[in-house]
Amino acid sequence: MTKDNTQDTTKSAGANALWGGRFSAGPSQLMEDVNASIHFDRRFFAQDIAGSMAHCSMLVAVGIITTDDGDAILEGLQTIQTEIAGGQLNVDPKLEDIHMHVETRLQELVGDVAGRLHTARSRNDQVATDFRLWIRGQIDDLDAGLKALQTALVDKADAHANTVMPGFTHLQVAQPVTFGHHMLAYFEMIERDRGRFQDCRTRLNESPLGSAALAGTSFPIDRIMTADALGFDRPTANSLDAVSDRDFVVEFLSAASLAAIHLSRLADEIVLWSSAQFGFIRLSDQYSTGSSIMPQKRNPDAAELCRAKVGRIIGAQNGLMMVLKGLPLAYSKDMQEDKELTFDAADTLSLCVAVMTGMIADMNVNTKAMAAAASAGHATATDLADWLVRALDIPFREAHHMTGRLVREADAQNCGLKDLALEIFIAVDGRISEEVYSVLSVENSVRSRNSLGGTSPDRVRVAVQSARTRLDKD
Ligand code: ARG
DSSP: OHHHHHHHHHHHHHHHOTTOTTSOHHHHHHHHHHHOOHHHHGGGHHHHHHHHHHHHHHHHHTTSSOHHHHHHHHHHHHHHHHHHHTTOOOOOGGGOSHHHHHHHHHHHHHGGGGGGGGTTOOHHHHHHHHHHHHHHHHHHHHHHHHHHHHHHHHHHHHHTSSOEEEEEETTEEEEEEEHHHHHHHHHHHHHHHHHHHHHHHHHHOEEOTTOTTTTOOSSOOOHHHHHHHTTOSEEOSOHHHHHHOOHHHHHHHHHHHHHHHHHHHHHHHHHHHTSTTTOOEEOOGGGOBOOSSOTTOOBOHHHHHHHHHHHHHHHHHHHHHHHHTTOOSSOOGGGGGGHHHHHHHHHHHHHHHHHHHHHHHHOEEOHHHHHHHHHGGGTTHHHHHHHHHHHHOOOHHHHHHHHHHHHHHHHHTTSOGGGSOHHHHHHHOTTOOGGGGGGSSHHHHHHHOOSTTOOOHHHHHHHHHHHHHHHHHO
16 A cells, blocks of 8 residues: 555656655645645635636737637636536645646647646736626625525514513613514614625725735736736735735625624524513424424524534634734745635525524514513603603602602502503602603603604614615625
């Protein structure tokens, strides 16, 4: 076995690398294992081929290669695109990465002319270009997914502009809010997430192609032409920066982390709301799982997983920042470690966004349970204090104190504020009249919170319209 390995590795090492014969079988096999990225960077094939096509056309346009050679190369690249898209790629770790696989296949298809494609470029500017294109595509896909999630949230908000639920601070009942308002809170978070992804997209949309290995090239290339062909806004300004910059990946992962954090907060609320103790929502069968031992269970596994997967995404961002920290200019192989974690983070986020969209769209809202919970816990205590301020011109601090005494009394009687007899109110302040009861209902409470951005059903309906308008615009 050792003998076979030795022969194999020596032959292959000699065939494709400078460091060939002096290595023995073991280490060179390990070298190949640690070095090869084809298992994951094959995901770049479409971007890599698009970049090669743009580069080839430019080489022809400026007269670095002939039209005939260019045509042959472009045709070959087109064939490779079709092959790989159809699942045909002969993976050979000795060829290290997607760039070498495409070039090697091109050589097989069109012969030695393939070698002209690599004029005035390097894998360093190639991979930087591929990655920018790939992330740009991911951002566009994610944007569509996030928009679908926003639509699901707005639809729920629309249907539940009137639905009263307890609003919490410290997870203690605070004031009544409408469920529609709560849904729209997440709409706003997602809106900012989309904005952050767009910011990242705007900044990343520069073409590194033509920076070559690190210093640029002595060939008279046209970087504006390749930038245009690939949909970039302009070429990058500094070749050293262009091949060693992965800020765009960090920014992408950072936007992804925050989006995932938002999803995890919503996921956690779904877990709480769907518990028997809350009973605010019932997840559809499609988004619930059963227990193998407890027949009564409907578990919110999808929400729990969305809550947990944020860890992988933040981990990816931290991981990449650790890779980049202290890395000298320009390209170092360390930077190959930028991909797997980014792919995983992007896949994870897309999945969570889709799952969350489905869960929100399908969930059943128990308006009765929400209203009952909103009435419990003295959620209208602030309304009472506000009423004392308004009706009796009492300073808020004092009104707060008086309300506290009434809450204590209600607790003692094991009832809500609205169930207290008028005498009890009068005992606290003789000026209190029947009118006080009007502010103690949760419906009136939410209706009164009509300030801009507030929770009243009217405000929520306006917010729903404005949200829909924003969604229609982009
Ligand atoms: N596979 C490499 C990466 O992902 C491509 C760049 C290789 N460049 C080099 N000089 N070895 O980073």
